[in-house]
Amino acid sequence: MAGKFVHQSIKRNEDPDLITGKVQFLDDIELPGMLHAAFKRADYAHARILNIDVSEARKLPGVIAVYTAADFGDYIKPGPLQVPPPTAIKGATYTARTTLPIAVDKVRFSGEPVAVVIAESRYIAEDACDLIFVDYDPLDAVVDLEKAAQPGAPLVHDDTGSNLAGHVFQERGSWEQAVKESDLVVKRRFFINRVAGAAMENRGIVVKWDALAKEMTIWCGTQSPIALRNQTAARLGLFESQVRVISPNTGGGFGPKINTSMPDDVLLTYLAIKLERPIKWYEDRRENFLATTSERDQVHYCEIALKKDGTVLGFKDYFFHNSGAYNPYMMTIPLNTQTHTVSNYRIPHFQTEFNLVFTNQMIATPVRGAGRPFGTFVIERMLDAAAKELGMDKVEIRRKNLLKSTEYPAYTGIIGQDFVEGVLDSGDYPTALEKTVEMIGYDQFRKEIQPRLRAEGKYVGIGVACFTEGTAVGPYEGAKITVGGNGKVVVSTGISSQGQGHYTSFAQIVADQLAVDVKDVKVITGDTGFFGWGAGTFASRGITVAGTAIYLAAQKVHDKALKLASKILEAPVEELELVDGVVRVADVPAKFISLGDLAMRANPQRGVMEPGAEPGLEAIAYYGPPYGATGAGAMAMIVEVDAQTMKVKVDQLAMVHDCGTPVNPMIVEGQVHGGIQMGIGDAFYEELVYDETGQLVTASFMDYLFPQASDMPAKIELGHLETPSPLNPLGLKGVGEAGAIPTPAVFAQAVEDALKDSGVEFTQDTLSPSRIFTFVQKAKGG
Amino acid sequence: MAQKVKINLTVNGKAYQREVEPRLLLSDFIRHDLGLTGTHVGCEHGLCGACTVLVDGEAVRSCILFAVQVDGSEVRTVESLGTPDNLHPLQQAFIEKHALQCGFCTPGFLMTIVEYLGKNPNPSDEEIREAIDGNFCRCTGYVNIVEAVRLAAQKMASH
Numbered sequence: 001m002a003g004k005f006v007h008q009s010i011k012r013n014e015d016p017d018l019i020t021g022k023v024q025f026l027d028d029i030e031l032p033g034m035l036h037a038a039f040k041r042a043d044y045a046h047a048r049i050l051n052i053d054v055s056e057a058r059k060l061p062g063v064i065a066v067y068t069a070a071d072f073g074d075y076i077k078p079g080p081l082q083v084p085p086p087t088a089i090k091g092a093t094y095t096a097r098t099t100l101p102i103a104v105d106k107v108r109f110s111g112e113p114v115a116v117v118i119a120e121s122r123y124i125a126e127d128a129c130d131l132i133f134v135d136y137d138p139l140d141a142v143v144d145l146e147k148a149a150q151p152g153a154p155l156v157h158d159d160t161g162s163n164l165a166g167h168v169f170q171e172r173g174s175w176e177q178a179v180k181e182s183d184l185v186v187k188r189r190f191f192i193n194r195v196a197g198a199a200m201e202n203r204g205i206v207v208k209w210d211a212l213a214k215e216m217t218i219w220c221g222t223q224s225p226i227a228l229r230n231q232t233a234a235r236l237g238l239f240e241s242q243v244r245v246i247s248p249n250t251g252g253g254f255g256p257k258i259n260t261s262m263p264d265d266v267l268l269t270y271l272a273i274k275l276e277r278p279i280k281w282y283e284d285r286r287e288n289f290l291a292t293t294s295e296r297d298q299v300h301y302c303e304i305a306l307k308k309d310g311t312v313l314g315f316k317d318y319f320f321h322n323s324g325a326y327n328p329y330m331m332t333i334p335l336n337t338q339t340h341t342v343s344n345y346r347i348p349h350f351q352t353e354f355n356l357v358f359t360n361q362m363i364a365t366p367v368r369g370a371g372r373p374f375g376t377f378v379i380e381r382m383l384d385a386a387a388k389e390l391g392m393d394k395v396e397i398r399r400k401n402l403l404k405s406t407e408y409p410a411y412t413g414i415i416g417q418d419f420v421e422g423v424l425d426s427g428d429y430p431t432a433l434e435k436t437v438e439m440i441g442y443d444q445f446r447k448e449i450q451p452r453l454r455a456e457g458k459y460v461g462i463g464v465a466c467f468t469e470g471t472a473v474g475p476y477e478g479a480k481i482t483v484g485g486n487g488k489v490v491v492s493t494g495i496s497s498q499g500q501g502h503y504t505s506f507a508q509i510v511a512d513q514l515a516v517d518v519k520d521v522k523v524i525t526g527d528t529g530f531f532g533w534g535a536g537t538f539a540s541r542g543i544t545v546a547g548t549a550i551y552l553a554a555q556k557v558h559d560k561a562l563k564l565a566s567k568i569l570e571a572p573v574e575e576l577e578l579v580d581g582v583v584r585v586a587d588v589p590a591k592f593i594s595l596g597d598l599a600m601r602a603n604p605q606r607g608v609m610e611p612g613a614e615p616g617l618e619a620i621a622y623y624g625p626p627y628g629a630t631g632a633g634a635m636a637m638i639v640e641v642d643a644q645t646m647k648v649k650v651d652q653l654a655m656v657h658d659c660g661t662p663v664n665p666m667i668v669e670g671q672v673h674g675g676i677q678m679g680i681g682d683a684f685y686e687e688l689v690y691d692e693t694g695q696l697v698t699a700s701f702m703d704y705l706f707p708q709a710s711d712m713p714a715k716i717e718l719g720h721l722e723t724p725s726p727l728n729p730l731g732l733k734g735v736g737e738a739g740a741i742p743t744p745a746v747f748a749q750a751v752e753d754a755l756k757d758s759g760v761e762f763t764q765d766t767l768s769p770s771r772i773f774t775f776v777q778k779a780k781g782g
Numbered sequence: 783m784a785q786k787v788k789i790n791l792t793v794n795g796k797a798y799q800r801e802v803e804p805r806l807l808l809s810d811f812i813r814h815d816l817g818l819t820g821t822h823v824g825c826e827h828g829l830c831g832a833c834t835v836l837v838d839g840e841a842v843r844s845c846i847l848f849a850v851q852v853d854g855s856e857v858r859t860v861e862s863l864g865t866p867d868n869l870h871p872l873q874q875a876f877i878e879k880h881a882l883q884c885g886f887c888t889p890g891f892l893m894t895i896v897e898y899l900g901k902n903p904n905p906s907d908e909e910i911r912e913a914i915d916g917n918f919c920r921c922t923g924y925v926n927i928v929e930a931v932r933l934a935a936q937k938m939a940s941h
Binding site: 011012014015016017018019020021022023024025027028030123198199200201202249250251252254284285498499500501666667669670673674675676677678700701702706708709710712714716739 | 805819822825826832859864883889912917921925
């Protein structure tokens with residue numbers, strides 16, 4: 001739904017300050033008397049703590065205090081679950097072992113905090129960490145996902161009996177029936193690794209306790225300020241109103257910053273009260289790699305049942321998900337995997353089952369894509385394997401099985417991360433595929449370009465895959481809109497921003513409803529002092545869930561303005577219009593009152609107020625969808641592989657995406673570009689490598705290969721499709737993760753196609769040159 | 783406490799005399815001692831480029847230099863480019879091409895590119911990619927940054 005501002009590529013309100021450095025990020029905050037924290041972290045992935053000697057550290061000049069778990073007494077408890085347990089799923093079982101803020105008796109992953117130092121400077125705090133001596137009794141580390149799940153494996157948590165952290169089985173139709181009716185069943189095993197969030201700004205927190213006012217202020221670049229406020233208040237026995245969380249300018253989130261009740265917020269809020277001084281902690285990159293959170297590996301055993309003509313009858317997936325040492329985020333990632341394995345394809349029989357497994361690794365929580373790329377990878381790889389067996393074209397098998405544009409809403413029968421059945425609300429998947437195929441020039445590449453280049457000795461290949469992006473899940477978000485006496489508008493919402501352009505997109509929605517300029521709308525996100533209700537920024541839900549709440553609140557303000565103006569202008573509401581910041585009588589434009597004057601009049605200082613009237617040009621609204629809006633699209637890629645070094649160059653990438661109404665198409669494209677970059681890292685060489693003792697050997701940007709400008713395709717072409725969601729008035733769907741979802745699947749298919757002479761088939765992602773080489777050698781029988 | 787060392791330097795045209803610990807990083811000196819927080823720190827091991835500043839006209843990573851190493855030098859940070867009301871053409875180009883999202887890495891990019899365009903005012907796309915290859919961005923996919931550099935080159939040529 002286009003408006004004067006909605007659906008326009010408007011330059012961002014936030015940019016002039018950001019581009020000149022005139023903004024405040026977390027580590028820019030300086031408070032009088034502020035202390036600095038540093039964590040002493042475990043060197044072992046799995047070990048009993050025999051003794052911690054902090055005496056030398058305490059003696060260092062400038063050190064205020066050093067604490068281990070023992071010093072906190074009863075305060076050290078496993079944190080709350082960050083998402084509800086999966087009780088809505090029949091038969092689901094789980095064992096919750098949530099994050100410990102500091103290791104007690106035993107360490108469960110390398111990098112887990114064992115002590116915290118508070119000092120006058122960060123330099124001194126870090127020096128003191130080197131003076132803390134810990135005696136460990138090393139234990140066998142649980143690293144390999146499938147071995148961890150076997151009986152008799154060493155236990156991450158001594159009291160659990162096994163490392164199984166949860167189990168879910170879901171089925172629609174009957175896999176057995178699909179096998180009976182099929183001509184062919186193809187089986188494969190896949191290993192899929194996923195990436196670190198690796199936001200350019202690390203995590204951090206500043207805590208200030210005002211002992212006189214008995215109020216705490218927390219600055220934290222969190223994706224869920226309200227959860228942070230509520231969990232802090234509950235833990236410290238305070239009212240929520242005594243804790244204000246402010247999310248300052250934040251340098252990217254990508255998932256890991258959603259986590260609350262982490263060691264830093266649990267320990268430093270307590271210590272800020274105890275020491276009566278503000279405390280800052282800003283993570284370094286090594287800590288971010290070791291001990292924030294990230295996604296991790298899954299192992300899938302897949303079967304696909306088909307008719308000879310390529311019609312897919314059934315899909316069976318049995319998989320393991322690596323949860324890391326604790327599981328505060330429960331099953332969000334593997335549930336997303338389940339809902340994105342079979343979604344856009346018409347597959348009547350689908351059985352999906354997973355085991356969540358504890359290992360001695362960093363905690364796994366969502367990273368951009370959040371389980372969706374795994375599901376997309378296995379279905380797309382299985383379609384490729386089936387096409388190969390059937391001698392079918394890769395595009396043709398997809399064309400044959402995609403849901404048609406007339407088949408919505410499509411009920412999937414599979415419960416997702418929001419604990420309701422997944423429903424595909426709207427879309428046009430075949431058009432997305434056809435447009436993509438056309439943009440990349442699929443037929444010409446197959447018929448002319450590839451054979452010609454192959455004859456010239458070049459190994460070029462093409463990949464095409466489809467995806468959906470479940471977005472905009474509930475439960476709800478809200479917004480408050482206030483018109484000021486200056487005629488400008490303030491909107492506040494409970495979600496926080498990490499660079500998505502909310503200060504502009506949200507303003508566009510308001511500007512259309514209240515007939516003001518986008519620049520005259522000030523957006524406040526992530527400050528519980530302004531708005532204290534909501535869930536947070538995750539699952540590509542900001543624009544749809546918070547954006548719709550903002551739209552509804554703006555409508556309320558609009559109606560309120562007209563009602564009040566009707567009295568002042570002595571004209572019926574139906575004859576009034578809101579144009580250019582004034583309410584005027586449509587036929588008599590000279591008869592008007594500005595929004596600013598109305599706002600003043602709406603706040604009478606003497607006299608009487610009508611019963612039931614509410615002051616101010618102000619309104620609050622909430623929006624909670626019955627289920628998420630599903631974005632979708634298709635991606636194609638042409639790659640060239642150097643047959644000697646196996647270095648892959650992405651020559652061309654085309655993608656069609658559908659996020660319903662794009663509020664700001666420029667911002668939408670930027671989101672897609674960023675997602676693609678993460679997808680390319682994921683597909684190619686971003687990898688968290690743990691050795692057999694559970695040590696992360698890629699804990700710096702020297703070893704963890706981050707996609708750089710020269711790794712990106714020389715040419716990216718984006719195509720847009722708009723099927724408005726019927727779930728909300730603006731027709732919105734999320735888009736933040738789209739680019740990251742299909743990329744590994746498309747990349748694997750394209751590289752495989754380039755090297756098809758060798759017969760190679762990739763059964764994992766993260767296809768670095770050396771890994772491609774190994775696969776090819778194996779295919780050749782080497 | 784380690785013995786402090788006296789340094790004299792110019793930052794964004796302003797002369798400073800300070801006493802610093804020999805191990806104080808240039809990035810921390812700029813940010814926390816001088817309060818110029820436009821320079822950001824993303825990795826502290828010289829890889830991501832967020833902390834890039836100009837020292838005597840050369841783009842360097844301030845997180846792997848000590849403040850004492852720039853004694854007598856002239857340092858320029860993002861604060862020397864433009865202000866929100868009076869943007870540098872490169873900053874204008876970044877905004878026009880949507881070449882920033884969270885903005886954390888951006889000052890480092892700007893300083894790298896300012897130096898580069900000074901040496902090569904009319905680069906090809908390939909050269910631009912190479913020039914910014916040492917600066918990491920997680921938000922933009924670099925696509926729009928390359929376009930912004932191209933646009934900035936045009937803007938600066940016509941200035």
